[in-house]
Amino acid sequence: MKNRYFVVVAGTGFLLTSLAANAFNGQEYLKDAKISLKQARVAALNAHPGKITDEELEKEAGGSGLRYSFDIRTKRGTQEVGVDAQTGSVLGNSAEGANPD
Template identity: 60%
Template sequence: MQQRNKAAFLFASALALGLAGAAGSAYAMDGAQYSKEAKVTLEEARAIALKTIPGATITDQELEKEKGGSGLRYSFDLKVGQTEHEVGVDAQTGAVLENSVEGPNAD
């Protein structure tokens, strides 16, 4: 029951942070074939990514197999102003595996 409450809270938080206003379809995702392997839903992972970069908008998302963590991660491109970030969320645990600034101004 506690897991359900956590999922409901994360989903509600994602909606409050503007999940529905993200660029493109809120649920379109590369790597959807891996979604049955994920314990963390796309909505939960989006909420985690948006909490990691407050005020950001998700511009791209994918579920991919990649080294680190459980080996299955959601990867989100987020934009705040002119700055682009990449946030990786472990699809099994919800842990943030990556939080980096992208592009020429990353240094």
């Protein structure tokens, strides 16, 4: 009975970890970022309060060249906020266009 319980708990933990890993794109760049994902989330939500619906870390022109990108949903629509992964400064804060990433 104890072994079956352990397998269920371990399997559930693995599943939850896998889901969390798939929810964030750009993990291969995390080692190069000075700002953590958590810090970048705070900066993005300070720039535009709402609910984060998508997040990624990407190499893109502007700032240090490495940025977190967040889609933040509000009652008025979805806002895309970019945060520099080296400095934490907000690089962009605009309504998401007709062709979202």
